[in-house]
Amino acid sequence: MTITQLKYVLAVAEHQNFTKAAEKTFVTQPTLSMQIQKLEDELDILIFDRSKKPIELTTLGKKIVTQAKNIVNESERMQDVVDQEKGFVGGDFHLGIIPTIMPTLLPMFLKNFTNRYPKVHLKIEELTTEEIITKIIDGHLDAAIAATPLDHANIKERALYYEPFVGYIPNNHRLASKNKIDGKDLDLDDMLLLQDGHCFRDGVLNICKASKLHKDDAFQLESGSFETLIKLSNEGLGMTLLPYLHTLDLAEKQKENLRYFNEPSPAREVSVIYSKSELKLHIINALYDVIAGIVRGAIAFQDVKIISPKN
Incomplete structure (x- = not known):
């Protein structure tokens, strides 16, 4: 049994196709098939049911895949141990970032x-x-930056910063005369939201203590970008909420439409998240230190109330 054979098994289990798994592992399909066959012969079991389309794991194969993930992770941890001992911070590192954080951070x-x-x-x-x-659990991401808490059993969260929500309210809006706003001031009937699937949208809904727009609205406007929401708001179609870091790059004229919340300000927790296997932890720590050091200088808010991104 070899680590390479186990990696081939994991690739087939993920892609449910020998040809595609061979492409992803940079070997020929006959080579991959032969190595998996040798492993099955050695264990005297069938890992895959090849009669199914797409290929499926057998009942015992599912247990083998779980164990294979652990073995491959532990084998890769050896290089981590060596790198940390040598003080070396380098190598490939795959990082995911959610769309409402990527452009500003x-x-x-x-x-x-x-x-x-x-x-x-x-x-x-x-x-x-x-x-x-999904990609962290499957081993295709080393870490990510996302809104938390997520409370996922296989993922660790390390908070980077707390980013307040800020109201963007045009002059003709009912809240325009207020210097500061509260959650109870918000009404989904005149709120412009990001499209479904954005956790920032879920945070806004949680602030409003609601789960959906009213069905009898004259219109429902949703967008994939804050820039579009701002433009629609400027046209008098409603207000919106923005993450604080996004407001820093607004034009001075647009900043006149910003309204901050009374303390404690509703805020999202932004964290570095990664697998509990803690592979490449030395790089994760380096990333954390750089980001935290920069952002702490940009966000001066202290009294905040964390809004969960979960529905």
Whole structure:
């Protein structure tokens, strides 16, 4: 039995196809099939039911895959131990970031991090929270930056910062005369929201203590970007809520429409999240230190109330 054979098994289990698994592991399909067959012969079992389309794991195969993940993770941990002992921070590192954080946070830390750790080869993907969780569990992401708490059994969360929600209220809105706002002031009937699937949207709904828009609304407006929500708000179609860091880059004229919440300000918790296997923890720690050091200088709010991204 070899680590390589176990990696081939995991690839087939994920893609449910020998040809696709071979492409992902950079070997020929006959080589991959032969190695998996040798492992099955050695164990005297069938890991895959090849009669099914797509290929399925047998009942015993599912247990083998669970154990294979543990063995592969532990084998990769050896390199982590060596790297940490040598003080080496480098290698490939796959990072996921949710869409409502990526545009503001990435420019703040990326250059600083790459200058400080030039031997780390970052691959960054913009992904939804659900996609991030799946990819971390499957081993395709080393870490991610997302709104928390998620309370997932196989994922660790390390809070980076707390980012307040800020109201964007045009002059013709019913709340325009207020210097500060409260959660009880908000009404989904005149609220512009991000599209379903964004955890920031779920946070807004949780502030409003509601789960959906009213069915008898004259219209329902949802968008995939804060820029669109701001433009629609400027057209008099309602107000919206923005994450604090997004407001820093607004034009001075637009900043006149911002309204902060009375304390404690509703805020989202933004964390570095990663697998409980803690692979590449030395790089995760380096990433955490760089981001936390930069963002703490940008967010001065102290008295906040954490709004969960979960429905």
